[in-house]
Amino acid sequence: xxxxxxxxxxxxxxxxxxxxxxxxxxxxxxxxxxxxxxxxxxxxxxxxxxxxxxxxxxxxxxxxxxxxxxxxxxxxxxxxxxxxxxxxxxxxxxxxxxxxxxxxxxxxxxxxxxxxxxxxxxxxxxxxxxxxxxxxxxxxxxxxxxxxxxxxxxxxxxxxxxxxxxxxxxxxxxxxxxxxxxxxxxxxxxxxxxxxxxxxxxxxxxxxxxxxxxxxxxxxxxxxxxxxxxxxxxxxxxxxxxxxxxxxxxxxxxxxxxxxxxxxxxxxxxxxxxxxxxxxxxxxxxxxxxxxxxxxxxxxxxxxxxxxxxxxxxxxxxxxxxxxxxxxxxxxxxxxxxxxxxxxxxxxxxxxxxxxxxxxxxxxxxxxxxxxxxxxxxxxxxxxxxxxxxxxxxxxxxxxxxxxxxxxxxxxxxxxxxxxxxxxxxxxxxxxxxxxxxxxxxxxxxxxxxxxxxxxxxxxxxxxxxxxxxxxxxxxxxxxxxxxxxxxxxxxxxxxxxxxxxxxxxxxxxxxxxxxxxxxxxxxxxxxxxxxxxxxxxxxxxxxxxxxxxxxxxxxxxxxxxxxxxxxxxx
Amino acid sequence: xxxxxxxxxxxxxxxxxxxxxxxxxxxxxxxxxxxxxxxxxxxxxxxxxxxxxxxxxxxxxxxxxxxxxxxxxxxxxxxxxxxxxxxxxxxxxxxxxxxxxxxxxxxxxxxxxxxxxxxxxxxxxxxxxxxxxxxxxxxxxxxxxxxxxxxxxxxxxxxxxxxxxxxxxxxxxxxxxxxxxxxxxxxxxxxxxxxxxxxxxxxxxxxxxxxxxxxxxxxxxxxxxxxxxxxxxx
Numbered sequence: 001x002x003x004x005x006x007x008x009x010x011x012x013x014x015x016x017x018x019x020x021x022x023x024x025x026x027x028x029x030x031x032x033x034x035x036x037x038x039x040x041x042x043x044x045x046x047x048x049x050x051x052x053x054x055x056x057x058x059x060x061x062x063x064x065x066x067x068x069x070x071x072x073x074x075x076x077x078x079x080x081x082x083x084x085x086x087x088x089x090x091x092x093x094x095x096x097x098x099x100x101x102x103x104x105x106x107x108x109x110x111x112x113x114x115x116x117x118x119x120x121x122x123x124x125x126x127x128x129x130x131x132x133x134x135x136x137x138x139x140x141x142x143x144x145x146x147x148x149x150x151x152x153x154x155x156x157x158x159x160x161x162x163x164x165x166x167x168x169x170x171x172x173x174x175x176x177x178x179x180x181x182x183x184x185x186x187x188x189x190x191x192x193x194x195x196x197x198x199x200x201x202x203x204x205x206x207x208x209x210x211x212x213x214x215x216x217x218x219x220x221x222x223x224x225x226x227x228x229x230x231x232x233x234x235x236x237x238x239x240x241x242x243x244x245x246x247x248x249x250x251x252x253x254x255x256x257x258x259x260x261x262x263x264x265x266x267x268x269x270x271x272x273x274x275x276x277x278x279x280x281x282x283x284x285x286x287x288x289x290x291x292x293x294x295x296x297x298x299x300x301x302x303x304x305x306x307x308x309x310x311x312x313x314x315x316x317x318x319x320x321x322x323x324x325x326x327x328x329x330x331x332x333x334x335x336x337x338x339x340x341x342x343x344x345x346x347x348x349x350x351x352x353x354x355x356x357x358x359x360x361x362x363x364x365x366x367x368x369x370x371x372x373x374x375x376x377x378x379x380x381x382x383x384x385x386x387x388x389x390x391x392x393x394x395x396x397x398x399x400x401x402x403x404x405x406x407x408x409x410x411x412x413x414x415x416x417x418x419x420x421x422x423x424x425x426x427x428x429x430x431x432x433x434x435x436x437x438x439x440x441x442x443x444x445x446x447x448x449x450x451x452x453x454x455x456x457x458x459x460x461x462x463x464x465x466x467x468x469x470x471x472x473x474x475x476x477x478x479x480x481x482x483x484x485x486x487x488x489x490x491x492x493x494x495x496x497x498x499x500x501x502x503x504x505x506x507x508x509x510x511x512x513x514x515x516x517x518x519x520x521x522x523x524x525x526x527x528x529x530x531x532x533x534x535x536x537x538x539x540x541x542x543x544x545x546x547x548x549x550x551x552x553x554x555x556x557x558x559x560x561x562x563x564x565x566x567x568x569x570x571x
Numbered sequence: 572x573x574x575x576x577x578x579x580x581x582x583x584x585x586x587x588x589x590x591x592x593x594x595x596x597x598x599x600x601x602x603x604x605x606x607x608x609x610x611x612x613x614x615x616x617x618x619x620x621x622x623x624x625x626x627x628x629x630x631x632x633x634x635x636x637x638x639x640x641x642x643x644x645x646x647x648x649x650x651x652x653x654x655x656x657x658x659x660x661x662x663x664x665x666x667x668x669x670x671x672x673x674x675x676x677x678x679x680x681x682x683x684x685x686x687x688x689x690x691x692x693x694x695x696x697x698x699x700x701x702x703x704x705x706x707x708x709x710x711x712x713x714x715x716x717x718x719x720x721x722x723x724x725x726x727x728x729x730x731x732x733x734x735x736x737x738x739x740x741x742x743x744x745x746x747x748x749x750x751x752x753x754x755x756x757x758x759x760x761x762x763x764x765x766x767x768x769x770x771x772x773x774x775x776x777x778x779x780x781x782x783x784x785x786x787x788x789x790x791x792x793x794x795x796x797x798x799x800x801x802x803x804x805x
Contacts (some may be wrong), residue, residue: 153734244588282698359710411583427674430667430670430671430673430674433660433662433663434660434663436658437661437662437663438658439653439659439662440622440654441645441658441660442671443618443621443622443641443642444622444642444652444654445643445646445652445671445672445674445675445723446643446647446674446675446723447643447674447675448641448643449641449642449643450641472659508728
């Protein structure tokens with residue numbers, strides 16, 4: 001009897017501790033966000049106009065997550081009890097309220113410039129004194145309990161609610177972009193007022209979007225219900241490619257509707273998609289980690305510049321070579337990048353794994369430094385770069401605007417995607433995959449190691465060269481400082497986040513990692529914080545990437561014969 | 572003579588792994604190379620496959636030295652290895668693994684035929700042809716590795732420790748398969764720690780110890796040889 005009592009006490013104190021610790025953790029995060037000034041900045045962006053700002057959403061989300069986490073089973077705690085969630089919410093709310101009153105009573109602004117009375121008001125939802133603190137604590141408890149409830153919902157229901165909530169959040173956060181698009185034609189203008197007021201998403205609009213997104217999320221369940229339909233051969237490939245087609249449609253239409261700024265952002269995304277597809281061949285298929293990838297991009301850009309520019313540095317200026325139009329220069333730029341890829345590959349043929357990363361990093365930097373050097377300055381312009389690169393032309397039409405250049409990039413990307421898709425299924429693609437899996441055995445199978453590796457670098461470089469060529473005409477000029485290491489890292493990050501070896505993953509990764517920082521531009525340097533956070537979260541929660549390659553997905557799903565592996569296959 | 576190794580030495584840095592080894596492989600037989608762990612058996616196989624350079628001596632394929640050949644060129648001459656520890660392509664499906672084995676061939680119709688033949692030889696693999704090979708059991712993985720090797724239509728199949736890590740019953744099956752492969756006309760060089768079973772099926776055998784060949788003779792004779800028994804079977 002007393003043993004049982006002891007056990008009960010032990011469990012009670014453990015639940016109590018869990019609630020207090022998670023609550024305190026949440027309060028710490030909130031206090032941190034407030035102290036660095038992020039909350040004040042987020043407060044300027046409404047999610048639902050006059051109802052909810054991004055800052056308040058973030059605070060509620062923190063409380064919600066705490067409630068959710070408090071209900072997760074772990075090895076130590078197999079049966080979490082519900083009341084830990086409101087307890088955690090209470091602790092978090094009380095600490096945050098204490099923080100708010102601290103800001104109001106003591107002036108710490110000489111040290112922490114962000115600790116202003118408006119921040120305190122923000123924390124207490126605009127209410128003064130004790131009622132504000134009460135509101136904060138109550139909100140925190142409710143949000144944490146909601147999180148706990150959410151965690152206890154069946155998996156299917158969560159899969160409905162999560163996308164719907166995310167849709168509302170995105171539609172609210174990026175209302176400026178969406179409003180620009182909505183103003184572009186009469187049909188949109190007709191229904192826009194239902195969703196958006198001048199200052200952002202309306203409450204009724206938010207609810208409508210929630211309902212629509214809910215319906216969309218429920219669609220797969222509804223379609224599958226009538227027996228046998230899901231099994232029919234015709235519907236399956238269609239359903240698998242439907243999201244990809246949707247993305248493509250979005251890519252086609254958004255820049256027209258969104259105007260030059262959005263087109264510019266999408267153009268940048270398109271260039272990264274091109275490079276991502278190239279690196280995907282190298283890393284995703286052949287397993288060759290390359291941190292000097294930007295060198296190929298730079299090669300494409302510089303060759304285009306030298307051949308087409310109207311500048312003293314152009315070849316046409318000091319040799320008998322005529323000045324090339326863009327369309328003739330682009331293939332040569334791709335060819336040049338291919339040669340660079342092979343040159344690049346030769347010294348690192350025997351290098352593997354981590355060492356390869358360091359070696360390619362060095363090679364990439366060498367290329368940039370050579371371009372920047374005084375020795376190469378008479379040809380490549382040194383740090384001043386090459387200016388006055390003309391825009392491409394077809395007949396009388398000039399690809400002058402960001403929108404038209406975006407479509408050029410899109411066409412190039414679609415062509416490149418087709419090539420990449422074919423390559424992956426070719427003999428060479430299979431050879432790359434085999435090399436990545438086991439170099440020795442691949443050779444024993446009759447694969448030519450040197451040739452296959454060099455071809456991987458060459459093909460990867462071709463894609464980057466194409467992107468570089470478009471980049472050169474996009475900015476009208478090339479400078480060594482445009483080709484930083486960060487670019488290689490961005491490309492690497494986007495294919496890893498998207499899902500190694502997955503073409504759709506490259507597009508999604510570029511949208512998230514290149515598009516998101518642009519969309520969050522008003523947050524200045526903080527956006528890299530989000531960027532880093534997004535990277536870490538993706539790797540923790542979806543280590544196979546946002547859109548894993550079929551090959552990888554299969555690896556997890558196939559062994560699903562028992563209940564345990566079926567759980568592992570859940571996304 | 573398909574394959575002839577003469578007085579070959581191998582070294583990893585300053586450490587000599589194999590000293591003065593000579594092995595002759597005549598068309599159509601099963602040749603066993605047995606010895607304890609670390610005797611230099613796998614190194615010898617890898618040298619034949621061109622994966623490690625030889626220090627002294629020579630390896631001749633059809634009378635020509637293979638010193639200048641790259642690993643994939645040796646494979647194309649019909650000398651194909653089934654590596655130790657299986658080493659299948661874990662993320663590829665069973666069928667894709669088999670097709671990798673036929674990588675250097677271009678006769679597509681015959682490749683498809685051979686693949687179907689492999690599925691007859693290993694019905695288990697047919698059931699699992701779309702399954703990712705890394706999720707198979709050890710015995711099934713050995714089947715994949717063997718079938719993958721055979722897909723190259725080898726003249727000599729170099730099998731490195733095919734019984735390693737397998738249950739006794741499965742080991743029996745593996746050795747039965749080896750005999751069946753040989754009966755169908757493929758020469759086999761079998762490297763094994765499991766000396767007794769290897770010697771039973773070998774037409775000719777070599778015993779290796781500390782990087783040198785210490786005994787040589789017909790498999791059946793060596794299987795009852797006192798020295799072999801005392802060294803390896805205790």
